[in-house]
Amino acid sequence: MSVAKNDYKRITVKTLVDMKAKGEKISMLTAYDYTMAKIVDGAGIDVILVGDSASNVMAGHETTLPITLDQMIYHASGVVRAISRSLVVVDLPFGSYQSDPKEALRSAIRIMKESGAHAVKLEGGCEIKESIKRILNAGIPVMGHLGLTPQSIYKFGTYTVRAKEDTEANELIENAKMLERIGCFAVVVEKIPAKLAKEVARQLTIPVIGIGAGNGVDGQVLVLHDMLGMTHEFNPRFLRRYMNLFDDMTTAIEKYVSDVKSVEFPNENEQY
Structure with a gap:
């Protein structure tokens, strides 16, 4: 059982800021449905991100762009019903906030009202x-998000590391400061040099959560299906697989098929 789980009955945005002030690292994972969120929350995760990565993981799209606001609300609603401790953060999907602040507000209100996030x-x-x-x-x-921003993939044309050059690095630091200044409670930095990410975390009083950004930040986030090894095509340097569920699930399903075909399942104790 984690120290954080003992200390905090319910994680709030204030909790995260307090954790940074105390030097306590923040754990964050994605989840997209009730069953998985129930497990993640029960294991003591601090933040559950209902990410637009559901577009890739749950729907099989090449990018995060196709997922809709209605679909994000659907996924978030199941997650919220599952949790008792974690803070639930939901991605605003592509097209729901970029062009019009009024549309952005309408989108955010729908997520909060209809999902309970x-x-x-x-x-x-x-x-x-x-x-x-x-x-x-x-x-x-x-929560802000800087560095590699997957919703802008067609603008950049690649998922390579961002902000390696001084100009972009300085711009990222200024944007991070701006996000803190206007009132964001945390910032995710994705796939940027570890040295830069550490500097961003040093200059901000709000938490900086990294993915592919080294260990000098205030917390880490990964896609749940990646870290459990349910996916196997995706192999970035920053991903640590804590299980190999792809192989384990394949073996289990193959055994089930075999047992059904051979009438080994169900046996006499498994029927009425």
Whole structure:
């Protein structure tokens, strides 16, 4: 049982800021449905991200772009019903906030009202500042996201490491400071140099959560299906697989098929 699970009965945005102040690392994983979220929450995770990565993991799309606001609300609703401890953050999907602050607010309100989530996450910096401010002014907590922003994949054309050059690195630091200044409670930094991520965490008083950003930040996030080894095509350097469920599940299903075919299942004790 984790120290965090003993200390905190319910994680809030204030809890996360307090954890950073105390030097306590923040654990964060994705989840997209009731059953998995129940397990993740029970294991003591601090933050559950209902990520737009559901577009890849749950629906098989190549990018995160196709998932809709209605679909995000559907996934988030199941997750919220499962949890008793974790903070639930939901991604605003592509097209629901970038062009119009009023549309951004409507999208965020729908997520909060219809799913019961605790916060939303948006990708980007100064270009979406007004959308973030509009959402914050409505009393909705916002988590930022900088570095590699998957919703902009067609703009950058690659999932390579971001902010390796000084100009982009400085811009990222300024955007992170801006997100803190306008009221975001935390920032995710994805696939940026570890040295830069550590500097961002040093300069901010709000938590900085990393994915592919080294261990100098305030916490870590991974996609649940990746870290459990349910996926096997995705092999970035930052991913640690804690299980190999792809092989284990395949073996179990093959055994089930074999038992059904041979009438080994069900046996006399497994019928009425």
